[in-house]
Amino acid sequence: MNQTAAVPAASREPGSGLQLRGITKRFGSLVANDHIDLDIRPGEIHCLLGENGAGKSTLMNVLYGLLQADEGTITVDDAELHLTNPKQAMAAGIGMVHQHFMLVEVFSVAENLMLGREQGPFGTVDMRAARKRVRELSHRYKLEVEPDAIIENLPVGIQQRVEILKALANDAKYLIFDEPTAVLTPQEIDELMAVMQALRDEGRAIVFITHKLREVRAIADRITVIRRGKVVGTADPSMSEAQLAEMMVGRAVSLTVDKQEPTLGDERLQVRDLVVASPAGSVMVDHVDFSVRGGEILCLAGVQGNGQTELAEAVLGTTPVKSGEILIDGKDVARMKPQQTLDAGIGFVPEDRQKDGFVGSFSVAENLVLNHVEDYSRGLALDMKKIRENAEQRVSEFDIRTNGIDLPVSSLSGGNQQKVVLARELSRPLSLLVANQPTRGVDVGAIEFLHERIVAERDQGTAVVIVSTELDEVAALADRIAVMYRGKIVGIVPPETPRDALGLMMAGVPQDEALAAVQEGGRA
Missing domain, CATH: 3.40.50.300 (P-loop containing nucleotide triphosphate hydrolases)
Incomplete structure (x- = not known):
């Protein structure tokens, strides 16, 4: 890797734009954000790149007022913000398009757009004005959507348009997109990127949170890489996916799967x-x-x-x-x-490992035999020697990083938890x-x-x-x-x-x- 391609993040003089300085957020003993500095500039798409769990979304939730930092400051155009809720963030010109849509499914597009911004007498919604606003924004940003359409009847890609329109309706100058491509087709992803580029060219600041290297290289003007709650450097969009992956993980990794042509059976x-x-x-x-x-x-x-x-x-x-x-x-x-x-x-790896794949309070060793406990029993009692021998073998074979097979599986990283699930299913x-x-x-x-x-x-x-x-x-x-x-x-x-x-x-x-x-x- 070309070491000159990534440089440490440095403090910059305050000025026009949005600055985060020394942002720290803890959840008990876990430090999700560790003294993070970040500059968000108008007219730029700034990608926040990092693994799942690196702290990207936590940082942006702090910026949007959904969480409060334990340390650090946020300033907009040299004025310090004290955000305790999203309404304050919106008033400061900050909007957020969430990974999991924050829409009321039984409401129409226009009703969702005006939620919290009721303008009629006694807090009612002026639906005529709401529909007009939807049409104006839809036309301006080429995000065509029918004002009276009910959210639950809309495809996912159109629902995301509504999320974007909600942020634009508040005239957001700083727009945060949190993993926005997770539920989109490739064509819808291309459309979303075109929208982000149009917003950037209009002078808005875009923060794009993702772990997908292909998308970062396609759209970023600037990239900040976060690993384990810390900014580890900035990267140029011209860097290869392998170089970006190395910054994310801290070591060289292979991004291709080495496999031969299949030998087909019955x-x-x-x-x-x-x-x-x-x-x-x-x-x-x-x-x-x-x-x-x-x-x-x-x-x-x-x-x-x-x-x-x-x-x-x-x-x-x-x-x-x-x-x-x-x-x-x-x-x-x-x-x-x-x-x-x-x-x-049948071996089965579930979609949600924490809900369906293991018992978090059980040890690594116990989780490795959950699918066939009867094979590790002597009468009504568990054969703990046999369970431990199995665990030691699987931990070695599947490179499960743990400080001990008797520790609860909830203490492992996400990748090692998934290795436990796969090791158990492939053990027969x-x-x-x-x-x-x-x-x-x-x-x-x-x-x-x-x-x-x-x-x-x-x-x-x-x-x-x-x-x-x-x-x-x-x-x-x-x-x-x-x-x-x-x-x-x-x-x-x-x-x-x-x-x-x-x-x-x-x-x-x-x-x-x-x-x-x-x-x-x-x-x-």
Whole structure:
């Protein structure tokens, strides 16, 4: 790495713009932000880059008044701010587009825009003025949206437009975008970046929080890298993804997955005409058919919320199947309980490891045997010697960084917690491994290791299903990609399929039309 490309963050003289100096935020013994200095300048897109858990969102929540710093100062145009709530931040010209939308789903676009800004008599909303304001802002920033549309009826990409319009309605000079691309298709991401660039060119300051290296290099004017709550340096957008990753992690990491062509075996998973409904009766998986052979990885791609999670959980048995079949090595497991499906040879990595993947108060050793406690029992008592021997073996094999196997798993980093979950699931022979968002909230170094282990499991003849919203991960791991939209599989394509075509399919465009559109665009 070129060491001159990254320079330590230095204090600058106050002036026009927004300055954070010495911002420190603690949660008990955890220091989430450690004396952070940051300058946010009008007419610039400033990317805040760091791993999940590095402290980026905490810092911006302090700036937006959602959290209060324990130490440090915030100034706007040399005037010090004392923010105790978002209303004060908005009054100072600071707006925030949240990763998880802060919209009232049963309200209209216009009603959401005016929430907290009621102007009519007795605190009522002047809906005529609200609709006019929506149309003015929509036209000005090319964020077309219908003022009377109800939020819950809008696609995710349009809901994000409403979030942006809310911030612009307050005439925000400083706009914070917190991981805004997590639920968007590639085309919607391109549209969002165009909006951010237009706002920058208008003289607004943009703070873009992300952990995605591709997006940073595409849009940043300036990059500040945060690691473990501290600013570790500034970076130039011309730096390679490998250089940026090294700054984020503190060591060189490989961003590519080394895998050979698959050696395909028999069909180990067959899903036939599967229908899964929500508790309220909505169809989440709509007559889905596909199969996966031993020795291959099928990735289920799509914007979050299109049935991928329900499909994965139906395979395990935690979500009831309405109709259809799920065959593992020819045996229908569609109506089995989770312990029965585990016994049938399924390994499962859940979407939310803290909620469904482990028991935080249990030790590392105990969590490593949760799926088959009976194998580590002598009568009614646990065989603690056998449990400890298993833990020592798995900790070594999976490079789980811990100060002791008797410590609670909640004391580990996110990446090491995920290694515990994967190590447990891979500790026995499998017919099928299902991994839902296997690297969510995991640092780049741990991602490298987790990918290697998933590919190694494929190479042992296991059928692997990966659910991921990260297209880079999908393209790196998949032998085939199945794109889901509103509970249906739009198409199954090879991993070299262009990102634009995948993006169109993620928006519901049929496979043939998506591929033809991209091909036509390439010729044009």
